Amino acid sequence: MRSTKRFIALGFAGVMLAACGHKDKDAPLAFVPADTPYVVANLEALDDDTRTALLAQADAQLPSQLAQMNAAADRLAPKDPDGARLLHALSAEFNGKTVEGFAQSAGVNIKGLSAFYGLGLAPVGRFELSDPKAFDGFIGRLETAYGKKLEVASIGAQSYRKYVFAASGTEVILATVGKQAVAALLPADVSPTMLREALGLDRPQKSLQDDGRLSTLAKAKGYQKWMVGNLDLTRALPLAIGGKDPLLAAILKARAEAVFAKTGEPVANQLQTSPSCLTDAARIAARVPAVNFGYTRLDTKHQDMRLDVTLADDISKAFAGLKVGLPGLGSVGTAPFDLSMALPVAQLRTFWSDQADAVVAKPFTCPALIDLNDSFAKLGPAMQKAAIPPFGDMLGLRIALDTLVPGKDSGMPTFSGRIVLGSNNPAGLLATGQMMVPALAQLKPGNDGKPLPLPKDMTSMLGQPAWLAMSDKALALGIGTGEDAKLADTLKDPAGDAGRMTRMHLSGAMYLNWLQLLEQKVDSLAAATAALNKSDEPPIDGDSSDEAAQAAANAARSKAQFEAMKAQAERVDSIDAEMHVDDSGLVITSQTALK
Numbered sequence: 001m002r003s004t005k006r007f008i009a010l011g012f013a014g015v016m017l018a019a020c021g022h023k024d025k026d027a028p029l030a031f032v033p034a035d036t037p038y039v040v041a042n043l044e045a046l047d048d049d050t051r052t053a054l055l056a057q058a059d060a061q062l063p064s065q066l067a068q069m070n071a072a073a074d075r076l077a078p079k080d081p082d083g084a085r086l087l088h089a090l091s092a093e094f095n096g097k098t099v100e101g102f103a104q105s106a107g108v109n110i111k112g113l114s115a116f117y118g119l120g121l122a123p124v125g126r127f128e129l130s131d132p133k134a135f136d137g138f139i140g141r142l143e144t145a146y147g148k149k150l151e152v153a154s155i156g157a158q159s160y161r162k163y164v165f166a167a168s169g170t171e172v173i174l175a176t177v178g179k180q181a182v183a184a185l186l187p188a189d190v191s192p193t194m195l196r197e198a199l200g201l202d203r204p205q206k207s208l209q210d211d212g213r214l215s216t217l218a219k220a221k222g223y224q225k226w227m228v229g230n231l232d233l234t235r236a237l238p239l240a241i242g243g244k245d246p247l248l249a250a251i252l253k254a255r256a257e258a259v260f261a262k263t264g265e266p267v268a269n270q271l272q273t274s275p276s277c278l279t280d281a282a283r284i285a286a287r288v289p290a291v292n293f294g295y296t297r298l299d300t301k302h303q304d305m306r307l308d309v310t311l312a313d314d315i316s317k318a319f320a321g322l323k324v325g326l327p328g329l330g331s332v333g334t335a336p337f338d339l340s341m342a343l344p345v346a347q348l349r350t351f352w353s354d355q356a357d358a359v360v361a362k363p364f365t366c367p368a369l370i371d372l373n374d375s376f377a378k379l380g381p382a383m384q385k386a387a388i389p390p391f392g393d394m395l396g397l398r399i400a401l402d403t404l405v406p407g408k409d410s411g412m413p414t415f416s417g418r419i420v421l422g423s424n425n426p427a428g429l430l431a432t433g434q435m436m437v438p439a440l441a442q443l444k445p446g447n448d449g450k451p452l453p454l455p456k457d458m459t460s461m462l463g464q465p466a467w468l469a470m471s472d473k474a475l476a477l478g479i480g481t482g483e484d485a486k487l488a489d490t491l492k493d494p495a496g497d498a499g500r501m502t503r504m505h506l507s508g509a510m511y512l513n514w515l516q517l518l519e520q521k522v523d524s525l526a527a528a529t530a531a532l533n534k535s536d537e538p539p540i541d542g543d544s545s546d547e548a549a550q551a552a553a554n555a556a557r558s559k560a561q562f563e564a565m566k567a568q569a570e571r572v573d574s575i576d577a578e579m580h581v582d583d584s585g586l587v588i589t590s591q592t593a594l595k
Helices: 002-021 048-076 081-092 099-106 132-146 192-199 213-221 233-242 246-263 276-287 313-320 345-361 367-385 426-436 438-442 456-462 484-491 508-533 543-569
Strands: 038-041 114-119 122-128 151-155 158-165 170-177 180-187 228-232 290-298 302-310 337-342 394-405 414-423 466-470 474-479 500-507 572-581 585-594
Touching: 048 081, 048 099, 048 290, 048 543, 081 132, 081 158, 099 132, 114 192, 122 192, 132 170, 151 192, 170 192, 170 246, 180 192, 180 246, 213 228, 213 290, 228 233, 233 276, 233 290, 276 367, 313 345, 313 572, 345 367, 394 508, 414 426, 414 484, 426 438, 426 466, 426 474, 438 456, 456 466, 466 484, 474 484, 500 508, 508 543, 508 572
Parallel strands: none
Antiparallel strands: 038 114, 038 228, 114 122, 122 180, 151 158, 158 170, 170 180, 228 290, 290 302, 302 585, 337 394, 337 500, 394 414, 414 474, 466 474, 500 572, 572 585
């Protein structure tokens, strides 16, 4: 019996080891260098429910994204008409299709794995195909719509298509490699070594799949394996500032050549980089070493995400244990729009003064960062001014809106809600307000949270009743009918727990109201601009008609974008978010509930 149990245990262990040890040698992550500065990838294929949720979200966002793509193409057209046509051609591929329909026509495997990563700073996308021939057909349709064939090149036996952006010294490459598609932005004079690695003809000495970092990250942070992202600033910043990255070097060289053509300034002079830039970049990266993110929940009704910003120990310790006494910061908001933000001026002043002193004591010497020295030199005195009461006693701000109605004919919106100012000295804050607004002098609130009505001349300006209330840690203003009954309880809401910096709650209906208000303001600004540019003088060489046509096109794109955004907002039941600092750094989480 004992032998049988041992045999079963050994057999089970063998199966588990085999399962753990099996890694697809051709998975996208197998081509990602372990030292990549950034990556976004899915570690497992999506299940059907999750894929349905993502596709629904993508379809809702598609019209807005296509409008933005076409707008970008229009802006690019004067400088690069070929590139603009290519963007328009890509947009046209989605006409009348869902995202899934596009994927099928393009041969993309929506049930497959993918990775977007940096080869240095050069972005590379690699994704699995369900039909490589269909993908080639998709590229062919792009070429037809574009008006000419992309250049075909090869390295060894591997062919690829490319388009060179002469103005920026870069090129886009597209290739089908086995059952995967590869798209990358590389230097126009890319070296064979870099090209082969981008295409996957040469594997990295150590891949991110071998490294296992994303799996470890997902487990530690609670990320679902359907999407995990990481930005390593200890690698990215030295590449961006040090002048050694091939893609950035190509872009800077193209820019320098353009300047040389205009001014005669030698290209070599423009491209000089100080050795101190690498040191300064590493110094900054040590303060904020990394950013990572991922979904923590994703289904047909929920889209929850988390973003972590790793911070240096002294930054985390300055705020991780801090409890800010702002009422409402310690609980989930209940108003349709409820935002609580910690603004502990005393602690912020100490922290930023220390940072300013550190830079003044050891200035940056990299030419690209010299301006930071002046900024931090000004920051120190500014922080000293922030200590002046009552601002030095500030703890935070809470805005809770119960209603928000866009005004008619671009008029002012109407709203009702409460504003809470957290302070260690609310009486001093009120006294300052009374000096600025003498009408407030007649109010003598106690620390009991009892609401007192504002003077009639002030409520007349607001167009509705308003009240003021005070506690030992906050001053609160209620605006709108019935808000007086809420002030006392608002001032009793829980204060922030350790490390809490921000909380937000937004209902789907309020989200839609915000979008409508924003659309109204954009339309109003566009109308005012058109009226300002209108002239009674006859058009010269068709310029006026061209401007009118462009304005009409911009307005149409803006309207399409807002309609798409509002259609997406209609699906939202609520959005909640919070931000806190723990021992590792800054953590931002969001929970979106869908109808």
